[in-house]
Amino acid sequence: MRATYLHGEGDIRLADTAEPSVRQPTDAVVRVVAACVCGSDLWGYRGVRGADEPRRIGHEFVGVVEEVGADVRTVRAGDFVIAPFVVSDGTCAHCRNGVHTSCVNGGAWGSTSRAGEALDGTQAQYVRAPFADGTLVATPGTPDPALVPSLLTLSDVMATGHHAAVSARVAPGDAVVVVGDGAVGLSAVLAAARLGAGRIIAMSRHADRQRLATRFGATDIVATRGAEGVTEVKELLGGIGADAVLECVGTKESMRQALDSTRPGGRVGYVGVPAGGPELPVGQMFSDNISVAGGVAPVRHYLDELLADVLDGKLDPGPVFDAEYPLEQVADAYRDMDARKVVKPLLRP
Amino acid sequence: MRATYLHGEGDIRLADTAEPSVRQPTDAVVRVVAACVCGSDLWGYRGVRGADEPRRIGHEFVGVVEEVGADVRTVRAGDFVIAPFVVSDGTCAHCRNGVHTSCVNGGAWGSTSRAGEALDGTQAQYVRAPFADGTLVATPGTPDPALVPSLLTLSDVMATGHHAAVSARVAPGDAVVVVGDGAVGLSAVLAAARLGAGRIIAMSRHADRQRLATRFGATDIVATRGAEGVTEVKELLGGIGADAVLECVGTKESMRQALDSTRPGGRVGYVGVPAGGPELPVGQMFSDNISVAGGVAPVRHYLDELLADVLDGKLDPGPVFDAEYPLEQVADAYRDMDARKVVKPLLRP
Helix, strand or coil: CEEEEEEECCEEEEEECCCCCCCCCCCEEEEEEEEECCCCHHHHHCCCCCCCCCEECCCCEEEEEEEECCCCCCCCCCCEEEECCEECCCCCHHHHCCCHHHCCCCEECCCECCCCCECCCCCECEEEECCHHHHCEECCCCCCHHHHHHHHHCCCHHHHHHHHHHHCCCCCCCEEEEECCCHHHHHHHHHHHHCCCCEEEEECCCHHHHHHHHHHCCCEEECCCHHHHHHHHHHHCCCCCEEEEEECCCCHHHHHHHHHHEEEEEEEEECCCCCCCCCECHHHHHHHCCEEEECCCCHHHHHHHHHHHHHCCCCCCHHHCCEEEEHHHHHHHHHHHHCCCCCCEEEEC | CEEEEEEECCEEEEEECCCCCCCCCCCEEEEEEEEECCHHHHHHHCCCCCCCCCEECCCCEEEEEEEECCCCCCCCCCCEEEECCEECCCCCHHHHCCCHHHCCCCEECCCECCCCCECCCCCECEEEECCHHHHCEECCCCCCHHHHHHHHHCCCHHHHHHHHHHHCCCCCCCEEEEECCCHHHHHHHHHHHHCCCCEEEEECCCHHHHHHHHHHCCCEEECCCHHHHHHHHHHHCCCCCEEEEEECCCCHHHHHHHHHHEEEEEEEEECCCCCCCCCECHHHHHHHCCEEEECCCCHHHHHHHHHHHHHCCCCCCHHHCCEEEEHHHHHHHHHHHHCCCCCCEEEEC
16 A cells, blocks of 8 residues: 655655554454645655654544454444544543543654554555544544545644643633634634634634634734734734733744733633744733633544534535645645645545 | 831831722722731742842732722721722723723722732732722621631632633532642642532651641642652553642742643643743643633632632631731731741731
């Protein structure tokens, strides 16, 4: 089968590798129907994070179960499944607490799990899914192919945007600012709208992303950044700042943008992977009672709820995918996303 | 009248000064019945924070209203009142949001308000209270003198401990750790118990404070610190860590103790004034989905609720005061608290 490997900075290649098979009785093997490239894949692609290259890459996918191990109970061959970007056993204390991302046996696709297993990168034709019961969620019946992009967003970006909104405790009527106009930021706009935000200010400098933000529920667009952006946000919000700010980038500058845009007593929900380790200014947070919550999104915890809304037609995050590539052109997908030519590329193996 | 002045490191003196009078129609003048010394007063006393000395000091008190300005509506001469440690106008957007500590016209006693007014330090015989309606809360009738210590805790420490617990969203059944065994930490134990915590681990190395923590509802005491303390906490909590940790000190070490004691997905509520500006490790918070909320406690927002419980006999935080001094001996009170001979000294003008 074909699978994607990161060889080094800017060097993505497809290669042949052995098809995976069931190794543990809790495994499933899944034929990938759609995968995609994530903003966090670009950190490796840009050489920001060192890695032992070449390594399998990709952590989002939906697919059809080919085979399951003897102990798998909740999915079976032929099921259409959504895979969160993190494997989880579903039974440890953290999984029971709804924090599947901290599963004692889990880990992200394309890395080594806490149990010491190499987890397949998912930009590939097939993936071996450990802890299939704890990780995968099957849809009832085979979904309409038109729903595949929306279902694929539940693997990461939509659930991550939702995590930002839940972490910032977005409530009906709230004034919300979203920092970041990538696929996660745009999903966060949709998540805030779904939770009933009264005002949603999307910070974006790109016309195409501004349009999508507006389609997803943004009531206002702020195209400036830094102190100027903060001033503009505050002018829109009676001089006070936002009740909730969703930080969807992960840099020191974006976190500062978020904190400075929050009203006293307000909440920052953050899901941008902290790049370069920005630390949080506790003095500012303390004086203004600004809380900071979030982190790596426990997608599995949110999947049932979000899936129900997608299947009911109430939630339509699919448009974050603005380009499709056959898996054979995965290197083009990385290049175009890196160049910000596309928001988020969908891959068809 | 007599009032307390900080002259410099370790130098607290009582001096004569003019009795305050109503200057604005929204002012009240209050005769102080009881005041006290706060852990944060010691930062100035220890020379950690520079100041233009000599300056009036103290920010907690209860008393009896002597006189009010023409526009004051909710308190009148003869009323027994509780003063939060921060003055607030009660009408600005932040006050309406319940974040009175960020009031656009407010400020802490003993400092200069955001409106540019010098605010009296409260370790004195009389205090001028600006924005009397927005700041002071009158008790129904004159309270039993035996209740004065408990009522005085509502000026700061009890309400601050409550803010830690509310910020950490302590819920019935939660496993809670309290870092810090000063008056605020002990109040946080009481606050967690009041909110229904199922397990409360107080971190304390002092027998007298351990006893008080237990009296206030601590189910376990951990006397070790650092990595050893974290290990002991986790052993008590099934290897997982606490649902909520209340950080009541404000040093880099205490915040690390708090974060390391929190389970993935758990919440740190912090009220220790950040001393020396410790920054928060966002990488750790992100990976484990640990939220950090809190700050300077908006006492005024909590006063009605806590006062009702004190008057009903359901909440008895008074025992945090383990020593009383006449105001004339305020220097002794500072010295004894600084030496940790007493947890919290009550002052009687």
